[in-house]
Amino acid sequence: MTASLIDYLVEYRGIESNYHDAWGKPTTIAAATKEKLLKAMGYDVDDSNALQQLAEDEVNHTWLSPLGPVQVIRTGIEFHIAVRLPIELVDDKYEAVISTEQGGEVVCSFVPVDGQLTNVAHIEDVEFQEYVVKLEVTLPLGYHSLSLQADKDELANMRLIVAPQSCYKPQEILDGKKVWGVSVQLYCLRSETNWGIGDFSDLAYLLEKSAKQGAHFVGLNPIHALYPAQPNACSPYGPSSRRWLNFIYIDVTAVEGYEQKTVQDLINTPEFADKLRNSRNVELVDYETVTALKLTALEAVFEYQDTLYFSKNTKNNRAFKAFISEGGDSLQTIAIYDALQESLAKKGEPSWGWPVFPEELSDFHKSGVKAFAKKNKKRVKFFLWLQWQAAQQLEQANQVARDNNMCIGLYRDLAVGVSEGSAEIWGNKNLYCVGASVGAPPDELGPLGQTWGLPPMDPEKLYEQQYQPIIDLFRSNMYATGALRIDHVMALLRLWWVSKGDDATEGGYVYYPVDDLLGILALESQRNKSMVIGEDLGTVPPEIREKLAENGVYSYRVFFFEQSKDGGFFSPEHYPKQSMATLTTHDMPTLNGYWNCYDLELGKDLSLYPTQEILNGLYNSRHRNKQAILDTLHAHHSVTDEVGYDVNYVGMSRALNFGMQLHMAGGSSELLSLQLEDWLAMDKPVNIPGTSSEYPNWRRKLTQDLHSIYSDDALNKLALDLTEMRKNVSRRI
Incomplete structure (x- = not known):
């Protein structure tokens, strides 16, 4: 070597x-x-x-491929293609025949040597030359096909993607409107009707009530498909498929057929009723019980619908079949995977993911999988039906936002990857490098660095697959939403890869075709009328923030990270207009937890800090930061004298909590997101980065149910004050 x-x-x-x-x-x-x-x-x-x-x-x-597999171009920019040919053919005349997505055809003639020579190679004594040639053509936005032809014979073809210059923005935002909304982990919502976990009906209620208070969006944690047969694998950021939904958010009571006697007899048994009551009352989401209850009830509802609709030519059957057809192999993959994993688990065989499946079942494309799907056709159909029901209820929630004139409405979150044992990898192993994991080098959120157990996509394979996997991800996650948050948006530029078994500090960055990916993002954003927010925290190279801004992607500005070199906190008035401002995130302590240093206490208990010296430094830094926060709040008159000036004597109070939220509302960011946890002055965090079983991540519920939250006079006044503050900023700027 x-x-x-x-x-x-x-x-x-x-x-x-x-x-x-x-x-x-x-x-x-x-x-x-x-x-x-x-x-x-x-x-x-x-x-x-x-x-x-x-x-x-x-x-x-x-070099033996005259064209690359795919090319992304932007509107308003000259259109060039790279052509690679043996030297004796570069003087010939060729045609680029472009078949547009809209059904049209455009033909451009050219001679390669009239272009610019960019590269030369020798293969088995044959010289190849690469020319970049300009094509005089204007194309519509979309996904087109370009065929390279000589004398009507096709030599090569490639996908041609024509993208807009930037992502979508609603007219209200373009007109200068400043808006706010709440962000939630959907599973944490409590209500009198849900089954121990927040559901899509809770989401619809939250949207309606928030809209009446003046909010213009509700932001969600990822609601990607997880693992029905492995319910405790509950991290929304380690999903099985990012294209499909987590059925656990289905409101069973809202599905047609729930009122049927066969279903009611089932759920009204003392045993079922007891489990349901306990599931609602426990402080942490009991994923095993919730999953079992919902699967049991939904199976009964499915049997009713299957008998009534799916054995004949009914409107429902046609709609279901259309959903299945549109979902294609990707939908079949998640449904068969869920059925297969469930089957193996029931037999007591290893089932956590495809790496432990029997060899004949270890890949979606194997004949053994086809045989399983055929033998278990009805069970696979049930899992297809679950995805259909989840999609319908998500659409219905989004319609509530539209009916209430929210200019954004639902805003979803796209996870940076899938876990190793996922259906997404099982269905496209060639795309993923399972010998590595995505993570992060040491930073403020994770002093030891982080390894997330998410195998990265191979950028070269993504290119060879004509970017279809990323197109599918953007499109499916923008559907029935007004905005999409991309977790760890730096992944569009580079990802921190860590070889399997290595420490996070031993990783390295791998670069991705950022300009192509941003072009596709802009195209899907415009088509779906969905804004894009990029979570650009951690180790962020300046060039990615510049590119994101140029492409209309909103920056993600967290108050606690917006500090100057002298330790003072920047006023939210100086945040970029094209940004979403927030106080905290799901990876950070709540306001109450931050002020009382509960996160540092937890970190110590969980051995997250290598030395006592590091922990002492964090305590000292926190003390200075809290004083700087008080200084900036008073300097901007965001709090009254009810809140003291000396950090040594100021504890967290409602006046300080609400004051910080209103302080953010007076900022210049076009979007402001606030967490319900902070409205409720909760102590415990949603997630502690760098932990798995050490802390009950992704399980903690809200301390109040939705009805109580929206019946609380103080919280209603806070919401109305936020709305008025945002209106005042809109008028001022």
Whole structure:
């Protein structure tokens, strides 16, 4: 193995050699890390001959393909394509025949040598040349196909994606309106009617009540499909599929057929009623019980609908079949996977994910899987039906937002990846590098760095698949929403890869085709009329924030991170207009927890800090920050003298809590998101980064039910004050 070959592959595959850490310090990636990341990508770094051959094969494959698999262009910019041909053919005349998504056809003639020569290669004594040629054509937005032809014979074809310059913004926002909304973890909602977990009917209620208070959106945690047969694998950021929904959010009582006697006889048994009562009353979501209850009841409802509708040509059957057809292989993948995982679990066989499935069932495309699906056709149909019901109830909730004139309405969250044992990987193994995990280098949120157990997409394979997987993700998560938050939006530019088994500090950055991905994001945003918010926290290179801003993606500004070098907090009046401001996030302590240092106490108990010295430093820093917060709140008259000036004598109070929220409402950000947890002065966090079983992440419920929240005079006044403050800012700016 030669060092030059490794260096070539490192550069070719976009592995970064140097970066600046979260504190601005230049950092170099170790040579051993680069080799491990290449290995995760499929390169046999331990065999120099095999490595050399693979590198040559990849280069040859590129040069022997006259066109790339896909190209993304923007409207208003000259249209160029790269063409690779043997030198004896570059003087010939060719036609680029473009078939548009809208059904039209455009033909452009060109001679490669009239363009710009950009590269040369020799393959088996044949010289190949690459030319970039300009095509004089204006194309509509969309997904088109370009065929390279000579004398009517096709030599190659590629997907051509024409994207707008930026993402969508509602007219109200373009007109200068400043809006606010609440963000929630859907599962944490309490109500008198839900089954121990927040559901889509709770969401509809929340949207309606929030709209009446003047809010213009409700932001959700990811509601991606998880694992019905593994209910305690409950992290919304480690899903099974990001295209499909978590059935657990279905309101069973709102599904047609629930009132039927067969269903009512089932749920009214003493045993079922007791479990349901306990599920509602416990402080933490009992995922096992909720899943069992909902599956049992939904199975009975499905039997009713299946008998009534799905064996004949009914309107419902036609709608169900249309949903299945539109979902394609991706929908079949999640439904078959759920049925298969459930079957294995019931037999007591290993079932946590496809890596432990029997060999004949370890890949969606294997014949054994087809045989299983055929044998268990009705059970697969049931899981298809669950996705249909979830989609319908989500659409109905979104309609409530529209009916109440919310200019955004629902805003969803797209997780950065899926867990190793997911259906998404099972259905497209070629795309994912399961020998590595996505994570983050050390930063303020995670001093030890983080490894999330989410295998990354291979950027080269994503390109070879014509970006279809990312198109599907953006499109499905923007459907029936007014905005999409992209978790860890830096993934569009680069991701921190950690080789399996390594510590998070031993990882390295791998780059992605950011301009292409942003173009696709803008196209889907405009088509779905969905704004885009990028969670740009942590180690953020300046270029990604600039690109996001240019593409109309909203920055994510968290009050506690907006500090100047002298320790003071920037006024929200100085935040970018094109941003979503917030006080806290799901990975941070609540306001109450922050002020009382409960997060530091928890971190100590969970051994998250390497030394007592580091912990002491965090306590000292927190003390200084709290004083700086009081200083800025008083300087901007966001609190009255009811809140003291000296941090040594000021505890968290309603006046301080509400004052901080109104302080944010006076800022320049077009969007403001506030958490219901902080309205309720809750102590415990939703999630503690860097933990799994050490803390009950993703289980904590709200301390009050929805009816109580919206019957609370003080909270209603806070909401109305927020609305008035946002109106005043809109008038002022």
